[in-house]
Amino acid sequence: MEDLLNAVIVLCNFVMIPAIAYGSQLALGALGVTLVYGVLRFSNFAHGDTMAFGTMITILVTRWLQSVGLTLGSLPTALIGLPIGIAATAVLLLGTDRVVYRFYRLRKSDPIIFTISSVGVMFVLNGLVRLVIGPEHQRFSDGARFVIRAREFKEITGFSEGFSINVPQSITVILTLIAVASLFWFMKQTRTGKSMRALADNEDLATLCGINAERVVAITWIIAAALTTTAGVLYGLDKGFKPFTYFQLLLPIFAAAIVGGLGNPLGAIAGGFIISFSEISITYAFKKFLGYVLPQSLQPEHLVQLLSTDYKLAVSFAILVLVLLFKPTGIFRGRAP
Amino acid sequence: MSLLIGENMTGGYEGVDILHQCTVRAEEGEISVIVGPNGAGKSTAMKAIFGMVGLHSGTVWINGEDITRLSPQDRVSRGMAFVPQTNNVFTSMTVEENLEMGAFLRRDRIPETLDQVYQLFPALKDKRRQPAGELSGGQRQQVAIGRGLMTLPKVLMLDEPTAGVSPIVKDELMYRITEVVRTGVSILMVEQNARQALSIADTGYVLVQGKNHYTGAGPSLLQDPDVRRSFLGG
Numbered sequence: 309m310e311d312l313l314n315a316v317i318v319l320c321n322f323v324m325i326p327a328i329a330y331g332s333q334l335a336l337g338a339l340g341v342t343l344v345y346g347v348l349r350f351s352n353f354a355h356g357d358t359m360a361f362g363t364m365i366t367i368l369v370t371r372w373l374q375s376v377g378l379t380l381g382s383l384p385t386a387l388i389g390l391p392i393g394i395a396a397t398a399v400l401l402l403g404t405d406r407v408v409y410r411f412y413r414l415r416k417s418d419p420i421i422f423t424i425s426s427v428g429v430m431f432v433l434n435g436l437v438r439l440v441i442g443p444e445h446q447r448f449s450d451g452a453r454f455v456i457r458a459r460e461f462k463e464i465t466g467f468s469e470g471f472s473i474n475v476p477q478s479i480t481v482i483l484t485l486i487a488v489a490s491l492f493w494f495m496k497q498t499r500t501g502k503s504m505r506a507l508a509d510n511e512d513l514a515t516l517c518g519i520n521a522e523r524v525v526a527i528t529w530i531i532a533a534a535l536t537t538t539a540g541v542l543y544g545l546d547k548g549f550k551p552f553t554y555f556q557l558l559l560p561i562f563a564a565a566i567v568g569g570l571g572n573p574l575g576a577i578a579g580g581f582i583i584s585f586s587e588i589s590i591t592y593a594f595k596k597f598l599g600y601v602l603p604q605s606l607q608p609e610h611l612v613q614l615l616s617t618d619y620k621l622a623v624s625f626a627i628l629v630l631v632l633l634f635k636p637t638g639i640f641r642g643r644a645p
Numbered sequence: 646m647s648l649l650i651g652e653n654m655t656g657g658y659e660g661v662d663i664l665h666q667c668t669v670r671a672e673e674g675e676i677s678v679i680v681g682p683n684g685a686g687k688s689t690a691m692k693a694i695f696g697m698v699g700l701h702s703g704t705v706w707i708n709g710e711d712i713t714r715l716s717p718q719d720r721v722s723r724g725m726a727f728v729p730q731t732n733n734v735f736t737s738m739t740v741e742e743n744l745e746m747g748a749f750l751r752r753d754r755i756p757e758t759l760d761q762v763y764q765l766f767p768a769l770k771d772k773r774r775q776p777a778g779e780l781s782g783g784q785r786q787q788v789a790i791g792r793g794l795m796t797l798p799k800v801l802m803l804d805e806p807t808a809g810v811s812p813i814v815k816d817e818l819m820y821r822i823t824e825v826v827r828t829g830v831s832i833l834m835v836e837q838n839a840r841q842a843l844s845i846a847d848t849g850y851v852l853v854q855g856k857n858h859y860t861g862a863g864p865s866l867l868q869d870p871d872v873r874r875s876f877l878g879g
Contacts, residue, residue, distance in 0.1 A: 506746045
């Protein structure tokens with residue numbers, strides 16, 4: 309019995325908790341992708357680098373706050389920097405819309421033209437972020453590190469396995485819940501939110517109702533800025549910031565949005581968790597877990613790891629390919645990409 | 646003076662004229678119906694009145710005001726509502742949200758209008774929380790018409806409201822449309838199903854190749870031997 313509980317603790321500590329945190333970060337990212345896709349009807353490839361940009365601004369503000377001695381005690385200082393990061397990203401997105409996307413929107417260009425121009429925006433942001441903050445890996449989380457420490461857990465409960473939850477993980481879950489709840493409230497209850505859904509649903513009819521598409525587009529970019537920057541800062545607090553990693557996050561984020569069904573917010577959230585749980589459980593070494601569950605004679609000698617963590621991106625990619633082959637509209641019936 | 650007039654309209658799409666000196670009117674509190682064979686320009690005439698089709702010449706008036714150069718949205722604020730033939734509901738949104746979107750530009754309170762629409766279409770009240778995409782074809786049309794009524798229009802323009810629904814539902818929809826007129830809204834509609842439409846029409850316009858062929862009271866057009874022979878099949 310105790311072996312079984314230890315096995316559960318191992319699984320919670322190394323798979324469940326990290327996957328919930330990572331899944332929340334992906335979900336926030338995928339929500340941004342899915343909203344832009346729903347309203348503007350294109351896949352925004354600059355999403356990962358927008359995330360990097362927002363996180364960069366937040367880091368710079370955080371550093372400045374730290375230098376003047378302003379911190380949040382046991383919470384990370386980046387939480388004060390976050391709103392400023394969001395505001396700066398909103399300005400950036402509205403700016404790129406004005407300079408790049410609006411031109412094609414007025415010409416009623418094909419979605420693929422938008423997507424390709426977003427690749428251009430991606431490269432520009434890519435360079436901009438590296439120019440300002442550099443390509444290196446950096447940590448910016450301060451304050452307390454753990455909510456529950458592995459050693460304390462062992463001492464209190466008497467189990468031989470440790471269980472820990474760190475501060476970034478818990479902040480991730482709390483902020484994601486707040487962000488998702490307020491997003492859904494906004495979309496379902498407010499006039500502006502409903503007009504956004506109307507425009508995403510049927511553009512011609514929305515125009516016929518007198519809904520101002522340009523205004524809805526601007527609001528969509530602002531919400532996307534809030535979601536992406538939050539996702540980026542949370543990921544950075546959890547695992548550190550590196551521009552290249554953020555660029556790579558584009559793949560799991562798109563996989564999450566497409567698995568859930570592009571244009572469907574609920575799907576984006578589900579997709580985020582599907583991707584994170586698959587990625588982490590496929591790259592996790594189950595040796596210790598099986599050690600507790602299986603009888604002595606069957607205990608594995610090797611790591612029982614399906615894929616090395618170096619291949620974690622391959623997991624998202626494989627899921628993406630499978631979904632596109634067999635159910636291109638995703639689990640929650642979005643539009644086919 | 647008619648409420649809404651599209652007078653001597655000539656125009657069409659990308660250089661090809663579909664309408665030739667076509668005139669259509671909607672009278673206060675009446676049903677006007679545009680009928681005609683396929684490709685006669687029925688829908689084009691209606692879209693031209695709503696500003697969705699360019700005109701070379703001709704004038705559109707509402708309440709004596711020349712609105713020929715106004716955008717469709719501006720025409721909505723002048724008291725016109727247009728219900729397209731297809732894709733006329735927000736499928737992912739609930740029935741009630743669809744109706745609310747119809748009233749998007751209104752800043753006053755809308756619950757009274759919602760109640761009026763539910764009185765006209767009782768079936769919608771039971772389904773108000775259901776996504777419009779899950780409704781049957783006839784109920785969707787009711788949502789679409791209801792959405793149009795939410796702007797409190799003087800004239801409601803319907804493009805083939807009974808296209809693609811079963812005969813029983815057609816009868817029901819036609820009946821509902823006559824009920825709408827009783828609330829004081831004028832109706833201008835295009836119908837494929839000429840016989841039924843003319844039977845409830847105060848005025849009928851028979852268009853052939855973008856020109857007015859016959860105009861007259863609906864029932865009298867149904868009796869007219871020329872119209873019957875050339876158009877209604879005897």
